[in-house]
Amino acid sequence: MTYKLFGALGSPYSQKLRALLRYRRIPHLWIDGTATREALGQVRAPVIPVLQYPDGHFDNDSTPVIYDLEARHAERRVVPDDPAQAFIAHLLEDFADEWLTKAMFGYRWLQEVDQIQMSRWLAFDNLKGGGLEVSQKFAAMFRDRQVSRMALVGCTAENFPLIEASTRAVLAALEEHVVNRHCLFGTRPSLAEFGIFGQLSQLGTDPTAQAMMRADYPYTYRWLAHIDDMSGLEGEWEPGFAAVVAELVRIAGEVYVPFLHANEQAAEAGAETFRMEAMGLPYEQGVFKYQLKCLRELRSRLAALDGAARAQVDPLIGPAWLGLLA
Incomplete structure (x- = not known):
């Protein structure tokens, strides 16, 4: 009965769901880096976190997942009884x-100091090796993509x-x-x-x-x-x-x-x-x-x-x- 949580340290929804699984003492494995790519292919919207259930199916919208876990596991629920x-x-x-x-x-992608450090850290987290040149090239591409999306999300x-x-x-x-x-x-x-x-x-x-x-x-x-x-x-x-x-x-x-x-x-x-x-x-x-x-x-x-x-x-x-x- 072990779940697999595919996520990233730089993903707020990954951190949300991992902390919840820890509190609820639901057995799970934390998987990040390139291994998340295969999991993204198992869900309709390719965004992390992705939770693989013990029966093998995948889901990745954190709020419905939380409510589904409430129905499946009785102990240490996070929805108040009242x-x-x-x-x-x-x-x-x-x-x-x-x-x-x-x-x-906003804090991550509006100022250059945050853009540089966080794009490099996120690349480091994702690649887990490959050399500094490869990592920083990936970081630059990721930074450009994220900054270009800021207006779309209102930031x-x-x-x-x-x-x-x-x-x-x-x-x-x-x-x-x-x-x-x-x-x-x-x-x-x-x-x-x-x-x-x-x-x-x-x-x-x-x-x-x-x-x-x-x-x-x-x-x-x-x-x-x-x-x-x-x-x-x-x-x-x-x-x-x-x-x-x-x-x-x-x-x-x-x-x-x-x-x-x-x-x-x-x-x-x-x-x-x-x-x-x-x-x-x-x-x-x-x-x-x-x-x-x-x-x-x-x-x-x-x-x-x-x-x-x-x-x-x-x-x-x-x-x-x-x-x-x-």
Whole structure:
């Protein structure tokens, strides 16, 4: 019953899923480098991480994989038992996957110092040998490709002030919380922590972002090392919502709600791009179909909650989220 996780150290979603498998004590092998190429040929969208199941089949969308593992393995689940908490954990994981990832892209590929070091490190990780000349040639090609994609995912110099402001707001909320406890819904982690960890794990590695975290959010920076392997942790879910959860939901409502709304409106109008403003800052990018799927999923999960759960969720998420999801 051993899984194989094909990923990379420089992939936030690989780090997310590896940390989750470790916490859940699900037997697995970590495989990176050129071996991932064969696995990419087994999935519809050729992106890592790819998880090979014990029965031999492959999957690679981290969030559905997490829920599939919940159904297959009963011990140490990461979806809270309480339906209201489960919805909020999903919302925060989605926010991390779809919005905080822009910080990872921006910090890694906007400035030359980060472009050079990280392209070389990622080439080093992928090739695992072959000589410096080959590695740096691969790095240069990869760097050019990634930089050319920045506008597509909204990580431009014009957009980065909002990306950075929202990321710092998240880091500030975590910094206040993690000095008291490491988890959001009690003394055990949910899928939200792993989603957030995945993105921040890269900020904790890349030169500019790492320097920022070490200087301004040192305990959140150190927290990453703990989330990376929580296999020895024993904990419980606790009722209610911690202040940090409310703050993270508020930040997501201020930034991610207008993003999802503008993306949906543009898609319905047949537009190729959209503009929005959040936190008093402008933002523009191309329409993304995957975020439409994320929005549908959020709406479906909110609609499925019963009255008791909605009585907890609605006051927490507030008018911005309710206006988008209800």
